[in-house]
Amino acid sequence: MSILGTGWRLPAAAALLALSAAGAHADSAKASRYYEDALKRFERQDIDGAVIQLKNALQQDARMLTVHVLLGKALLMRSEAAAAEIEFNEALSQGINRAEVAVPLAQALVAQGKQAEVFKQPALVPEGLPDPVRKQLLLVRAGAASDLGDPTRAQAQIELARAIPPDNADAWLAEVPLRVRARQFDQATAAAERGLQLAPGNAEALYQRATVPHVQGRAEEALKGYDQALAADPRYLEAQLARAGLLIDLNRDADALAQAQAALKLAPTEPRALYLTAVLAERRGDAASARKALKAVTDELDPVPIEFIRYRPQALMLNGLAHFGLGQMEKAKPYLEYAQRQTPNSPLSKLLAQVYVAEPNLDRAAEVLDSYLKAYPGDGQALVMMATLQMAQGRHARAAALMQEALKAKDAPEFRTALGLSLLRSGQSGDAVGELEKAFQRDPRQSYAGMALVSLYLRNGQAAKAVATADKLVKQAPGNPTMWMQLGLARRAAGNLPGAREAYEKAGQFDKGLVEAQLGVTRIDISERKFDAAQARLDALIKADEKNADALYEMALLSEARGQTAEVARWLTRAADVSSARNTRADLALVAWQLRQGQPGPAQEAAKRLLAKTPEDPQAMIAYAQAQLANRDTNGARITLTNAARRSGFGADPLAQIAALQLDARDLAGAAYSLDKALQSAPRHLAALGLSSTVALQQGNPALAEKQARQVIQLRPQAAIGYTLLADVAQARRQPAQVLEALRKAHEVQPTSGSLLALMRALSQQDPAGKAAQDLGERWLKTHPSDLAAWKALGDAQARTGAFPAARRSFETALKLRADDVEALNNLASTMIRQGEPAAAAVVAERALAKDPRNVAVIDTAGWAYHLSGNADRALQLLRDARLREPNSPDIRYHLAAALAKAGRKAEAKEELDAALRSTAFESHKDALFLSQTLR
Structure with missing residues (x-):
């Protein structure tokens, strides 16, 4: 029974309503407490905490307009523009006065790249709004119109805003970026000055005024302006970022880093500040820190849909630059293309051109650069890039002309670097060295000039200069592994193997994944004959990646150093099989190796596989032609070389190489064509x-x-x-x-082994009995005791004058320098024959034969030694082989005749002798005449 009695009843529906009202009251109270806490957090800039509390409030009461509005503003501050737009629209649907959300809603739309929507949404019509709100909305609309490429409409919005009293700084400062974008610098400065009159000492006004000289290149004036802005407000982020960027341009890297770090303290994930630290890290050679900072930039901007920032050139540029710096060209491309549409013919064109080059799309790259250079004809960096592009397309003369034109306007180190590189590519290495030296001397940060000089010095045998230049590169960028690799290369060439090892190990420390550094150490191990250490290192690399073409290639070099001849071709074949069409080093090495080993058939097969991999590559055609020549397919080689000349464009280096082979193929007309084409491109190509x-x-x-x-x-x-x-x-x-x-x-101006040998040969030809050639060689070897070629040439000169003991000593010294030198072995054997030691000579000749079994001179020497030592069977075998290989040699035919006569084959011997005696000028002529008389 009810305590109220049986007559009293509370209607069921009313009871439920009463209970619901009580619960709603309790939830609203909670929601209110959450909101108040969120508001306090918002006011002290704890935006993340505010968002959490506001969402808690909405769970308690989803109809609180104040929560939706504040949540929208907080989300907008967290760059969550799409979510902010939802909150503002929800507030509008619940009946909020549009004046409360019109400005932040417009800002949210702009942040999403929806600039056009700002002019379409009914809630964002300026008319009917209170003056302060209408003024702010008009300024947002001005920015949106500017983004849409409508400066007239943008200026009209600003004028409308300015007409609303009171006349304040905002309307004038909004005009500055609009005028700067239109390159109307006088109007931009006037607007900034008016803003400062209305708001003296205002940080934003001071900043906007400084942007004008910054864009115009008046660096010191701009820096002073940014300093004034930061004096007014040390926490003004835009001024901090602009100042840091300007300090980088002024090469004040330490100051720039301090400024960028100050910006990061205010905004730890600010992409612009992160990017600036990446630039500075790269400058000081800290590749790891640079990549880390660039990755932080992309981590911040990649999650933002590209449509949101399509009207934000700076954000597009930053992410494009960051991906570019990380080598992610495909990811960089859309950001840079969007940015370029917003700011056509801006410096972004240069980056975009590099992306197109990487694709490769050289025509598109040239188109972008050409358009940019029409707007900025004196831009040195763009001229350098265009010259580099011309070089890539084989137009080296055009590249050199571009840089010479640039130098007329400004003698800049980077221009001289590009000119030097273009001269180098056109084959004018002497002129190139001069330009590159000037560039590097004036600015040691011209790393491309320095690296090119290292290569040129090494090519010219100037190892000391190469080491000195590489040392400077390392000092300039001590954390850059590439520079340490250059130093290792130079030190190795200079014979400083411990120093080279140290450099390669340093490179590996700075980049743990740098395989080339490990390979550099491996090459030192091989040079120091630490074959087991080299083997272990290469085994580990190949185990980690069995398709590591570079490691497989080095394994071939190790096999060669160990004398494992059969293994060399196997490793080169494996390397060639896994190499791409862009990496044909192993293929080319395999062809060259097989040619050196006297294996023309396998060499031609390897060259065919190379051509199948890259059928349009002139270098592949050149290798195939070399194989054809080795196989005595002269006509085929001529055809191949003609095709190679056509596909080489106007590249002087490959055309000169082709012409040299055409001379070997006795194609004088073809060689003349190739050389004429080369000299059109590079008239000074040596x-x-x-x-x-x-x-x-x-x-x-x-x-x-x-x-x-x-x-x-x-x-x-x-x-x-x-x-x-x-x-x-x-x-x-x-x-x-x-x-x-x-x-x-020739020997006076360039005293080298080559010029010495040419002079010694001429002296010997003009005075076979004299000692002038010997004296010249002996004087040279007193100061160049390790010159293998000179020892062999001296031995030849001594043998020609009958000084066989001295000749023997010279050849033996040569073999101490290189034990398997075929020429020295053969000539030593010949000398031993002259000294009456044919049996010992045969042993030496066999060593030469093992190394080069197709060498006719070696076969003849060995055969003659066996004949004189009484081994008739081996002698006949070898001398018949030599005669088949070189039937026009009277000496070989005499040697065979003598062996045949001794074996009792007089008729055959007489036939060979008659053929030999058709010539009257050969070394064995007197002996042949005597033998002929005995056979009558």
């Missing part, structure tokens, strides 16, 4: 000029040959090649005195 002189001489035009030889001398007066060419001309004209004069000059 190798092409030299070969052209040789071609002219062979075509019976010594006058032209002499003219081109003198051109070479004019270009490189301190190089031997021009004087050597003059000696060839004099030889053709039968002017022995002029031959010696030219070769003496």
